[in-house]
Amino acid sequence: MIxxxxxxxxxxxxxxxxxxxxxxxxxxxxxxxxxxxAGHLWLGRKQKGLVFVVTLPLMFLTGIWxxxxxxxxxxxxxxxxxxxxxxxxxxxxxxAAHALEIGRGVVxxxxxxxxxxxxxxxxxxxxxxxxxxxxxxxxxx
Amino acid sequence: xxxxxxxxALFSLFVSVVFGVLLRDEPRDQARLGxxxxxxxxxxxxxxxxxxxxxxx
Numbered sequence: 001m002i003x004x005x006x007x008x009x010x011x012x013x014x015x016x017x018x019x020x021x022x023x024x025x026x027x028x029x030x031x032x033x034x035x036x037x038a039g040h041l042w043l044g045r046k047q048k049g050l051v052f053v054v055t056l057p058l059m060f061l062t063g064i065w066x067x068x069x070x071x072x073x074x075x076x077x078x079x080x081x082x083x084x085x086x087x088x089x090x091x092x093x094x095x096a097a098h099a100l101e102i103g104r105g106v107v108x109x110x111x112x113x114x115x116x117x118x119x120x121x122x123x124x125x126x127x128x129x130x131x132x133x134x135x136x137x138x139x140x141x
Numbered sequence: 142x143x144x145x146x147x148x149x150a151l152f153s154l155f156v157s158v159v160f161g162v163l164l165r166d167e168p169r170d171q172a173r174l175g176x177x178x179x180x181x182x183x184x185x186x187x188x189x190x191x192x193x194x195x196x197x198x
Contacts, residue, residue, distance in 0.1 A: 047162075047168070048162050048163070051158065051159075051162045052159065052162070055155060055158055055159055056159065058155075059155040062151065062155075066148070110143040111143060111148065114145075114148045114152070117152065118152060118155070121152070121155075121156065122155075125156070125159050128159075128163060129159070129163065132163055
């Protein structure tokens with residue numbers, strides 16, 4: 001039992017030691033931001049990474065499907081700017097939505113606020129996922 | 142789609158899955174936490190919905 005426990009700890013240490021370098025850690029966080037779950041995949045947490053890769057972009061796209069809006073960076077309106085930062089948290093999906101000019105939102109749609117909530121929360125959840133990848137990379141988990 | 146309860150359930154599902162996987166390492170624990178969170182989301186919505194039922198007075 002003790003041997004199994006030691007082996008597990010050793011494996012975890014081996015897995016995270018490569019990411020302990022600051023430059024590598026920064027790249028892990030960048031990858032985790034651009035593609036939700038990529039940081040976990042990079043660090044060998046495949047099961048978690050695959051769930052995030054599927055779930056978070058899907059949640060963001062569900063928000064677009066519900067006619068939610070990708071908020072603009074309007075610093076004159078702090079809440080709108082904060083929502084924009086939250087939207088941006090989902091990474092490449094945000095850039096793809098911008099490039100395809102989707103996510104303009106339909107204010108009169110019954111599901112508009114639901115859509116906004118889905119998109120904002122998807123981005124915020126990815127910020128948590130990035131922090132988790134950072135902790136794993138630092139060897140804290 | 143305008144079914145508010147279905148949207149609430151869908152939102153709860155996404156959030157529960159992410160938190161369950163994020164906060165636990167073993168698949169069994171992840172499923173347990175995710176299921177608990179999902180149930181808590183729905184139960185809270187039911188309770189708050191019925192509490193607000195008589196409003197406005």
